[in-house]
Structure formats: structure tokens, C-alpha cells
Amino acid sequence: MALKIYNTLTRRKEIFTPFEEGRVGIYVCGPTVYDHPHIGHAKSYVSFDTVIRYLRHLGYKVRYVQNITDVGHLTDNADEGEDKIEKRAKLEQVEPMELVETYMRSYYEDMDALNNLRPDISPRATGHIPEQIDLVKRLIDKGFAYESNQSVYFDVSKLKDYGKLSGRKLEEQESGARIEINPEKKHPADFALWKKAESGHIMKWNSPWGVGFPGWHLECSVMSMKYLGETFDIHGGGIENVFPHHECEIAQSEAANELPFARYWMHNNMVTVNGQKMGKSLGNFVTLKDAFKIFSPLTIRFFVLNTHYSSPIDYSNEALDAADKGLERLYNTIRNLRERLESSNGAEGQEIWKTKLEKYKNTFEDAMNEDFNTAEAMAVIFNLTKEVNNLLNSDEEISKEVLSEIDAFYKTYGGNILGIVPEKTVQHGADDVDAYKIENDLIKTLIDTRNELRASKQWELADKIRDRLSELGIIIEDKKEKAAWRKK
């Protein structure tokens, strides 16, 4: 079955065919780094990370470009107001570039924790000013842009299909409904390609039109075409950026190149917090650093992937608790499986499991092929998990081959693709023998003592040890062969 992607441009699910055989170029709008990343970033970048992981699984050679916006675009109405980065830099009394560095590091720190693979190229807007100026020049030369009071605007009336992504028609827009009309523009929908720097503006560059800075749609056009070509496969971003940001990117790029820009547009939906929209300007956002204090990053990843990328999710402690427990159950099984694998000593393989795993692989891929249906893909993993538990609980001997094939399934599908299964199941367990040697030995001693008590039916004392350990966050499980323990 072929991979299908919902394309915002055509408003339908389409079979994905790359522009160049075997290769995929994908550009995803990155963050503006003027604050710590929040839970909305987690949704967006976990979703696209999974897309990239899956494309690679299918055998494509993927080039993943995700920009860092380090020029603060403007705080309030269209093309007016203060620069966000400068504003924040003033507040923190640092250089804008110092601020950018701090939050860029913070961003990668959190993305790494979420187990997102780093993009192949992370271009920064300030590193591509000459290219941006070039594009503006080309647009002026072609008659798609005009200079006005040392700023340059894109003339939307010159582009006949402006609005094709968002489905807007110029004449339907109620101009000035929410924003002041800028008298420098010919048409209210015209957007800035280059802005004149007012006095006091710090981040500014020389240009043919005077000292200024680039308009906020420009960088994405420039950097995507520089690294992926004038026409490339997938452009991703948040749904709130369909208009105006992505619409303007298309306008600029296609006007300049006279070629189609991105072929597939993918938009992920938003995060609400306790039912309310979360937005930077609303100030109600949950930073990932705060969320990580309560929930593990992989729990958040699991939570995100449990809903389709194009659906909104509501962040709440209850929802995260549920995700945490589900993930824990999965980890329990994988830990048990791996323990069993270590102590297993051969026996011949059970052919039936080969067939079963084949079936699970196919259903998993069928789900992912349907526009990256991660929720369904995870259901496949849980269905398998139930069967694996049955197998592990049964008295029959299990071959090493079967155990390792199941483990390989978890590693590939749960690990490489979904990114929720770690190589080693350490974080809820006691597998990391070296790092916790004393801890491990102490607990083992207690368990041995307790086993002696149990052997002589001194239940009260045995239970007391179990209860006390439980208070310390250590769960003891009495099994047939030996008692196991794990962290809560």
C-alpha cells in the first residue's frame, strides 16, 4: 500500500510521489527563539519527526530542513510594532543574539529530550540576509514588488492565484477589520518583503533600499529553495500559519521562480490547555521544561502521537496521567521480554510468530501509510503487546529467535519510527546495572531476605518490606522463578 498524505493545497489525501525518485526534501517551519519552547512545539515537532522517521523507514533518502528564526518579526499588527526578539532582549538586558543563543539551546535541549532527531540543516534567518535581499530584488525586477518609503512590499494584485492555499479571495477579506491600514501599501493585503529600520532598531542590515530588515515570510522561501531546490516535496508547519505565512511564501517563491513551490503542504493542529487556546501572546503556555517536571518527555511524546497530527489536543494533567500509565504498561512488557531474552537458551523457533509479526508489521504500515495515522499505529503495538504478554505468561518454552524477533519489532516500530521505545528500558526499571550498582545490590539484599521470610511464611514481615520499598518508589513483583523489582 502506498503512502498517502493529506495535502492542504488540494484539500485531499494524495498518494505521495517524490519529485526525485528515492529522495524527499522536507521543510518545516521552525521556532522563533525568544522564549523557552512550550507544549505546542512538542506537538508540532514530534509529529514531523515521526513523519521523517517513517519516510526514512520507507527507504527514502530524506533531507529535513527546519529553520531557526532569529530575527524577531513584529509584535503586533501587520508589519508594524516592535521586534519580538529585541523586545525580549531589552527586558533581559542582553544582546539580541545572546538571547537567541540561549533559547535556541533551550529549544534543542527539549527537542532532544522528546527524542526528536535533529534536522539535517537548521538554517538561521540572519545567516541568509544576502539571499533574502536577492529574492526581493528579483521580485522587484519582475514587477511583483514595489518600494515604498524604503520598505518593499509584495503586490498581491499581480499574482492571480494568491490565496490558493488558504482558500481566501482578496475581495472577501475585510480589510482593516482588526488592523490599521498601512498607507505605504498599495493594497491592504500586500505584505512586507523588506522593512525600513526605524531609529533604535538593533537588528538591521544594509540593502539597496536603505537600512532595514527582512519581512517574516521571506526567510522560509529563501532557505527552503536554497537547500531543497525551487520545487520540493513537503512543506510542514502549524495550521495557524496557513494564512498569511505559508500563503505569502508561495506567492513570493512562485512569483520569483515561475515554478511550483512545495508540492505537499502538511499542517499540524494546535494544542489547547484545559480547553483553552494556548498562545504566546495569551501568556498561558506550558513550557516543556515545566511539563518535564511532572511527566517524562517520552510520555509527552506518546501523548502527542496518540492523536492524529491534524487534530487538536487538549493538554491536561489527567490526559497525561493516562498516557503515562499506558506507556508504562508497554514498558513493563518490553522489560519482561528483554529479561526473558537474556535468560533464554535456544529451542527451535515457532513459525507461527513469524507470521504474526509479519501481520503486525503490515497493519502498522497500513496505518502509517494513511497520512501518518500514529494513533492507529500505536493501537497495533498494543494489540501485539497483549499477545506478547500471553506468550510470556504461558508455560511453553519460547525460542530465543522468537523473543529477539519480537524485540526487534519493538525496536523498529516502537523505537525507530514512533520514537517511544528506548534502546534500553532503563527509565522505569533496574536494568542499568552499572549506573545504580549500590542501589541494585541493596535492593537485591532486601529481596533475598524477604524471600527467606516468605519461605518460612512470615508474611507480616515480608509484606512490611514490600510496603516500605513501595513508599520509596520501588515496586516488587513476586514471580514464579524470582522476585523482580522496578521503579515506580
Next chain:
RNA sequence: GGCGGCAUGGCCAAGUGGACUAAGGCAGCGGAUUGCAAAUCCGGUAUCCAGGGUUCGAAUCCCUGUGCCGCCUCCA
């Protein structure tokens, strides 16, 4: 005002015309297992916001209504 989306069991959430007698997770209930637990397994639990229509057949398509949300300023 314009454009777009959503409404599925107690909660979260897949499914978008026919093996749906509706996946999966969480919670709860009954049972198995256990010295008791934990972990695990088994079982029961929804007719898909309301009304109308199309169809041999609809959660899935169309219309109307109700409710919620997003975009039209920056935002992932």
C-alpha cells in the same frame, strides 16, 4: 462579517459508505492467577450531538439546527 474545522462509551481517541455485532489507551466492574499484593490474562460495558434526506446499505455522503474551536495581528 468572510474562510475552515470539529461533535464517537465515564475520560482521551481511531475509524469517514458494506466482515462497525465501532480500534487502542485510561478509569471502573466481574473473574483467573497470587499467601496477600503487584504484574498479566479473560469477560461485560457505545448504535456514533439532534432532526430530516440520499442509498439495497451511513458514525461515514447531503440539508437544517445546536454546541465548540481555529484562521482573517504574532504564534508550532
